[in-house]
Amino acid sequence: MISTAQELHPAPVLEQGRTILELRGLEKRYPGTHALKPVDLAFKSGEIHAIVGENGAGKSTLIKLLTGVMPRTSGEIVWEGQPAALATPHEAMALGINAVHQEVVLCRHLTVAANMFLGEENSRFGILQQRAMVRQAQTIIDDLGFDLPAHVTLGDLTIGQQQLIAAARATVRGTKFLIFDEPTAYLTRKEADQLFTLIRRLKGEGVTIIYISHRMEEVFELADRVSVLRDGTLVGTRNIAETNDAELVKMMINRSIEQVYHKEHFTPGAAIIEARNLSGKGFENVSMTVRAGEIVGLYGLIGAGRSEFVTTLYGRHRKSAGQILWEGKEVQVNSEHDAIKLGMALAPESRRDQGLCLNLPVGFNLNLPIYKRISNNLLISSTQEKTQADRQIADLRIKTPTRGALASSLSGGNQQKIVIGKWLAHGAKLFIFDEPTVGVDVGTKAEIYRLFGALLSKGAGIILISSYLPEVYELADTLHVFRRGKLVATHGFHAASHEDILTQALAEKQEKLGGQI
Amino acid sequence: MSTEAIAVEKPKRNYNVLFGLTLLALLVLLWILLSVTTTSFASANNIANLLRQGSMIAIMAVGQTFVIITGGIDLSVGAVVGFATVVVAMMINAGFPIWLAILVTLLVGVAIGMFHGFGIVKMGLPPFIITLATLTSLRGIGLLMTNGNSININSDTFTAFSRNSFIGIPNLFWMVILVGIPAYIFLHHSRWGRYLFSVGSNAEASRLSGVNVQRTIYMAYTLSGLCAAFVGVLLAARIGIGNPTQAEGWELQAIASSVIGGTSLFGAVGSVHGPLLGAFILATINNGANLLNVNSFWQRIITGALIIIIVYFDGLRRRGK
Numbered sequence: 001m002i003s004t005a006q007e008l009h010p011a012p013v014l015e016q017g018r019t020i021l022e023l024r025g026l027e028k029r030y031p032g033t034h035a036l037k038p039v040d041l042a043f044k045s046g047e048i049h050a051i052v053g054e055n056g057a058g059k060s061t062l063i064k065l066l067t068g069v070m071p072r073t074s075g076e077i078v079w080e081g082q083p084a085a086l087a088t089p090h091e092a093m094a095l096g097i098n099a100v101h102q103e104v105v106l107c108r109h110l111t112v113a114a115n116m117f118l119g120e121e122n123s124r125f126g127i128l129q130q131r132a133m134v135r136q137a138q139t140i141i142d143d144l145g146f147d148l149p150a151h152v153t154l155g156d157l158t159i160g161q162q163q164l165i166a167a168a169r170a171t172v173r174g175t176k177f178l179i180f181d182e183p184t185a186y187l188t189r190k191e192a193d194q195l196f197t198l199i200r201r202l203k204g205e206g207v208t209i210i211y212i213s214h215r216m217e218e219v220f221e222l223a224d225r226v227s228v229l230r231d232g233t234l235v236g237t238r239n240i241a242e243t244n245d246a247e248l249v250k251m252m253i254n255r256s257i258e259q260v261y262h263k264e265h266f267t268p269g270a271a272i273i274e275a276r277n278l279s280g281k282g283f284e285n286v287s288m289t290v291r292a293g294e295i296v297g298l299y300g301l302i303g304a305g306r307s308e309f310v311t312t313l314y315g316r317h318r319k320s321a322g323q324i325l326w327e328g329k330e331v332q333v334n335s336e337h338d339a340i341k342l343g344m345a346l347a348p349e350s351r352r353d354q355g356l357c358l359n360l361p362v363g364f365n366l367n368l369p370i371y372k373r374i375s376n377n378l379l380i381s382s383t384q385e386k387t388q389a390d391r392q393i394a395d396l397r398i399k400t401p402t403r404g405a406l407a408s409s410l411s412g413g414n415q416q417k418i419v420i421g422k423w424l425a426h427g428a429k430l431f432i433f434d435e436p437t438v439g440v441d442v443g444t445k446a447e448i449y450r451l452f453g454a455l456l457s458k459g460a461g462i463i464l465i466s467s468y469l470p471e472v473y474e475l476a477d478t479l480h481v482f483r484r485g486k487l488v489a490t491h492g493f494h495a496a497s498h499e500d501i502l503t504q505a506l507a508e509k510q511e512k513l514g515g516q517i
Numbered sequence: 518m519s520t521e522a523i524a525v526e527k528p529k530r531n532y533n534v535l536f537g538l539t540l541l542a543l544l545v546l547l548w549i550l551l552s553v554t555t556t557s558f559a560s561a562n563n564i565a566n567l568l569r570q571g572s573m574i575a576i577m578a579v580g581q582t583f584v585i586i587t588g589g590i591d592l593s594v595g596a597v598v599g600f601a602t603v604v605v606a607m608m609i610n611a612g613f614p615i616w617l618a619i620l621v622t623l624l625v626g627v628a629i630g631m632f633h634g635f636g637i638v639k640m641g642l643p644p645f646i647i648t649l650a651t652l653t654s655l656r657g658i659g660l661l662m663t664n665g666n667s668i669n670i671n672s673d674t675f676t677a678f679s680r681n682s683f684i685g686i687p688n689l690f691w692m693v694i695l696v697g698i699p700a701y702i703f704l705h706h707s708r709w710g711r712y713l714f715s716v717g718s719n720a721e722a723s724r725l726s727g728v729n730v731q732r733t734i735y736m737a738y739t740l741s742g743l744c745a746a747f748v749g750v751l752l753a754a755r756i757g758i759g760n761p762t763q764a765e766g767w768e769l770q771a772i773a774s775s776v777i778g779g780t781s782l783f784g785a786v787g788s789v790h791g792p793l794l795g796a797f798i799l800a801t802i803n804n805g806a807n808l809l810n811v812n813s814f815w816q817r818i819i820t821g822a823l824i825i826i827i828v829y830f831d832g833l834r835r836r837g838k
Contacts, residue, residue, distance in 0.1 A: 316725075340727035348725055355725070357718030359785050368715055368726045371708035379706045422726065 020045045020208050021066075021097075021177060026075035028061050035061040038075060039234045041227060045176070048199065048209040050219040050240075053229035053252055059212050062229070063179055066210075067099045068092035096176035100166050102185050108155035108162075113137035115154050116169050144168055144198055160191040167198055178202060179210040184218060186302075196222060216245050228252055260446050261474035264453040265493075266293035268477070271328065272430050272461040273344075275313065278322035282308030283485040285322070288478075290430060290461040295452060297476025298465045300505050305485035306465045307349060310432050313463075314346045315339040340369065345423035347416075349434040349465075355419035356407045363389030363403030365418050369426045392421045397447065413444030420451065431455055432463045437471060449475060469498055481505050536779050536831065540794040544801060551805045558808055565687045569679070569755065571800030572689040573598075573748045577767060578774035578792035579700045580744025583737045585775055586704075588717040588784030589637070589644035591738060593651035594745040594771055597629055598764035600655045601749020606668040606759025615675050619750050626746020627739050629655070634735030644738075652768070659761020668759040679754040689751055693793065696744065701789040713737060717784030773820060774799055777827050798823075 021043045028036040036058045043049055053059050064070040066077070068086045077084050079095055086092055106115045113134040114121075122129045122136070137150035146164050154162055163183055170178055180199070184192045199209055199222060213219055219226055220240060227237040228251040235251045253260065269292030278286050283305030290296045298306040312319050315333040323330050326342050333339050339346075348354035357365055366389045367374065374384040389403040396417045400410055407418060416436065423431060433452075437445045452462055452475065466472045472479055473494070481489040481504045489496075489504045551558040558564075577594050584591040601622050608618035629651060636647035670676060681688050704710040712733045715723040724730045753759055776782065777798060778791025799820060806816045 314725075336724055337727055337729060346725055348722075353719075354721045356722055357715050357785065359783075360714055360718045364711065364714070368711070368723065368728065371711050375708045379702070380708055380711070382706075 017047075018045050019043070020080060022078040024076040024078060026062075026065060026077060027073050028058075028065060028070070029073045035232050036065070037232045037234075041234060041237065043177070043208050043210070045208050046203055046206045047224045048203055048211055048222050050211045050213065050223035050226040051229060052213065052216075052219060052226060052248060057229040057252070058232040059229055060181070061232070063099060063181055063210075063212070066092065066177075066179065067097060093173065096174055097179070098170040098173060098175045098177070099179040099181060100163070100170050100183055102182040106154055106162065106166055106169070108153070110154060111151055112141075112148065112154055112157070112165055113150040115165060116140065116150070116172065118169075120173070140172055141165075141168060144171070144194075144201075146194060160187040163187060164191060164194060164198075167195060171198070171202060175202075175207060177208045177210070179212070181212045182214065183211075184213065184215065192218075216248065219248075220245075230254060260449070261470070262446065262450055262453065263475055264456065265477070266456050268292065268294040269459060272326070273313065274325040274328075275309075276323040276325065278309070278312065278319055278324065280308060280312040280319045281317050283312075283482070286487045287322075288480055288487065288490075290463055292429070292459045292461050293456050294477040295456065295462045295464050295475050297472035297479040298463065298482060299467075299469060299472045299479060299501060300482030302467060304482040304505065306482045307434055308485075309482070310346070310434060310463060310465060313339070314344055314432060340426075340428075343427075343429035344432065345369075345426060345428035345430070346432045347419045347423065347434065347436055349438075351412075351415050351419045356415055358408040359406055361404045362393065362398065362400045362407055362410065362418060365407050366392045366403075366422045366425070369422050373426075388425050392424060395424070396421045396451070413440040416440050416444065416448065420448065424455075428460065430461050430463070432465075434465045435467065436464070437466075437468070469501060473498065473501070537788070537790050537794065540778065540791065540798065544794060544798050547798065547801045547805065551801070551808065555805070555808045558805065563804070563808070565682065567797075567800055567804045568687050568690040570804060571797040572687070572693045573751055573755075574767065574770050574774055574799065575693050575793045575796035576696050576744050576748050576751075577771040578778070578796045579696055579789055580741035581768075581771040582775045582778070582780050582787045582789065582792045583700075583704070583713060584644070584741045585772070585780050585782060586713045586717045586784060586787040587734060587737045588720075589734070589737065590648065590772070590782070591633065591741045591745075592645065592648040592768050593629065593633070593655065594741060594748075595764045595767035595769075596652045596655040596659075596761075597626055597742055597745035598749040598752055598767055599761045600629075600659045601626060601746040602753040602756075602763050603659045603663055603668065603759040603761050605750050605753045606670045607662070609670055609672050609675055610668060615672060622750050623743060623746050626742040626744075626749070628742075629746075630739035630742025631735060633738035633742065634731075637738070638731045638734055656761050663759070663761060670753060670757050670759065676754050676757045679751060689755070692747075692751060696747070697789060697793055704787075704789050709733070709736060714785050770796075770799060773824055776824060779831055 019042045023039050023041045025038040025040060026036065027038045039062070051059055051062070061070075065072050066086065068089045068091050071087060077086050084091070084095060086095075086097075092098075107118065110118070111134070113130075113136075116137040117133050122133050134151050141148050141150055146168065148157065148161055148164065154165065157165070163186060167180070167183065183195060187195065199211070203209055211219070211222055223240050225237055225239055226243065226248065228235040228248060230252055238247070271289045271291050274287075274289045276287050286305075286309055288296065298309070300306050308317065311317055313324060313333065315335045315338050318334075324333055325331070331338075331342060333342070336346075352358065357368070363385065367385055370388065371380060374381050374388060386403070392398070393400060393403060398410070398417045398421065399414050407415060410418070420433070420436065436448055440448065452464075455462060464472060464476060477493050479491045479493075479496075479501070480487050481491075481501055483505055489501070491501070548558075577598070581591055581594060604625050605618050605622040608621060609615060613621075633644070633647050633651065636642045637644055640647075679689055683691055704713065712723065712728050713736075715726070715728055716730050716733045720730050723733075749764075752763060756763070774795035775787070775792040776795070778788065778793070778795035780787035780791060802819055802823070803816050806813065806819070
């Protein structure tokens with residue numbers, strides 16, 4: 001009755017190199033979008049198959065079809081020679097198809113062990129065998145070489161550690177086909193290494209691994225084959241030994257870097273904002289100036305203090321020391337309201353959590369910062385409300401049926417245009433863009449970058465925060481590098497190499513590598 | 518461009534109007550049914566009575582809706598009504614002019630609402646908790662003040678108001694119009710109304726867009742408290758006594774009216790006309806059930822079933838959109 005870790009583990013019985021899952025003309029349409037055009041692809045057991053592509057290329061759609069989260073429009077999925085309906089997640093799991101998502105989808109309030117056995121609890125006469133489960137979970141975790149306790153609450157672990165637990169969980173369920181969706185997004189290098197060890201081990205046991213990542217170096221480190229998706233089309237599949245970075249990028253975006261990053265240079269004007277020795281929660285002693293007509297890029301890893309710095313400028317957090325000067329005069333920015341009154345605008349990092357009122361109309365979202373202006377003391381001018389919203393929709397080419405459509409019904413790129421667009425009518429002088437192109441396709445990216453140029457030409461200044469180096473590298477007139485709360489380096493446009501900037505951003509992180517998780 | 522803009526606005530407005538019309542149709546249907554099946558329903562007396570019954574819940578439901586749109590809930594309104602009857606009764610009996618007694622009572626409602634705002638914004642308490650605490654403690658304070666007795670109001674001018682009519686319509690119903698029109702303008706045509714919606718949809722995004730979220734929350738609960746205190750004044754006038762245990766369970770009727778009127782308990786969806794119609798639908802069901810000699814226990818069951826049916830169909834349609 002009491003199962004051991006051995007029983008829970010998939011025994012290495014799967015035959016290597018045999019086709020386990022085959023897609024035949026797999027296709028998915030949403031109303032208005034052709035998310036996945038007919039795809040033919042075969043996955044072999046015991047291979048690590050990377051799938052790369054820009055955001056919106058169809059990767060998530062493919063995962064959702066394979067894990068039974070969504071029904072396909074047409075085509076066939078053949079599992080071990082038999083056509084499979086894959087209509088429900090349950091069916092996918094029963095076949096042995098599992099996924100580890102970028103965001104941990106587990107119960108944070110339960111223990112690690114409870115999460116490992118969620119849905120397959122070990123019970124005797126209806127009573128949970130809690131101690132036995134903790135013991136088994138611990139055995140599995142130790143076996144995988146993760147130095148983590150099984151009895152603690154999952155939420156007490158770091159996101160990276162939770163991710164490892166999610167991966168461990170997927171391995172104990174007789175998994176034959178495991179999808180990793182950007183698993184390393186929140187992992188430290190050491191955690192990532194542990195994960196890679198786990199992935200290679202599963203491969204050795206004959207499990208098929210689908211590895212989705214934006215990080216080319218990981219693809220080349222791990223994968224046997226790589227498939228490229230672009231705009232819902234499978235562009236091609238390559239053996240990893242027979243391809244290179246440049247080829248994959250070209251396949252992914254089908255255009256050169258110059259076409260995406262349309263950079264206009266303006267002569268910088270007067271200083272708009274200046275931070276002098278500014279310190280606050282998460283960063284210290286940062287000084288920088290943003291002048292009219294220039295893009296100031298802030299590069300660094302997540303948690304390096306970039307976002308904290310700008311939200312302090314924006315009055316979200318209190319500064320602990322230093323000064324903020326606006327157009328040469330010292331100012332106190334105690335709230336977002338103060339910042340907006342001065343002429344700042346912030347397009348935040350997470351459009352869902354911070355940027356948009358999703359269940360309200362597009363027009364409402366666009367007008368939110370300017371309702372004060374388009375109303376007299378009492379009433380809103382409904383004509384102005386309409387014309388302002390329609391103008392932004394037209395200028396930004398936001399693809400929406402009407403201004404009355406809910407923001408949630410738009411695609412990520414168009415939602416991002418709203419987050420940015422709502423500030424255009426406001427007439428701000430300083431625009432702060434925090435990761436403006438996350439989850440946005442290349443076409444929209446190019447449009448957003450062109451928008452930057454339009455703002456600069458009107459005499460605005462821009463602070464651009466990005467974790468994606470090419471973006472800040474190609475666009476920023478001045479590039480500041482953050483590491484662990486400090487501004488560690490400043491470069492002019494194209495004045496340093498990618499490698500130098502990366503080293504500056506990572507240096508301390510690498511020193512820490514030998515340490516504990 | 519302009520023709521396109523008009524065409525563009527239609528779907529959403531249609532939906533709101535359609536939902537409002539559906540409720541109105543339901544109300545009219547109930548009235549027709551009751552007029553046919555009972556002899557007494559269509560009498561002037563009964564209609565006036567129905568309007569009086571519905572009016573007070575309707576006014577509370579409007580205030581409640583403001584709160585629910587921000588994603589909150591105000592459980593205290595029934596207790597505020599009871600407490601307000603005590604305050605206004607004590608002041609009138611103490612010889613204060615009626616206008617002053619009413620004014621002070623309304624200010625008490627404002628103060629209670631501000632206190633809720635304080636608890637939510639400054640103390641970080643969930644709306645459910647802070648208003649639940651007020652619900653129980655206000656009844657207690659009222660009982661302490663009255664020693665558990667009812668206070669008979671000794672001013673006929675005051676009590677006559679709620680019995681009288683103006684051009685054939687009961688004064689109490691005029692009060693619904695007095696509250697409803699400014700509330701409609703406030704919610705649908707002022708920027709503060711927009712901010713209620715935006716805070717209910719995404720407080721963080723609103724704050725980053727320059728909306729004063731804290732002030733918006735204060736405003737919603739203050740208006741709810743004010744509406745409830747106003748209903749307390751009306752109730753005191755109607756029954757001629759001040760008693761802190763009055764209006765037991767009215768908060769649930771107010772919430773039910775609001776929800777039947779299309780307000781989403783998840784916030785960011787709601788109107789003024791919806792809760793008003795909702796309140797009169799509930800009042801009609803109660804009135805009709807009395808006239809039809811339906812066991813009054815059934816009224817509660819019917820109300821519950823109605824909430825489920827209306828909200829279910831509303832949700833279906835929203836999802837289908």
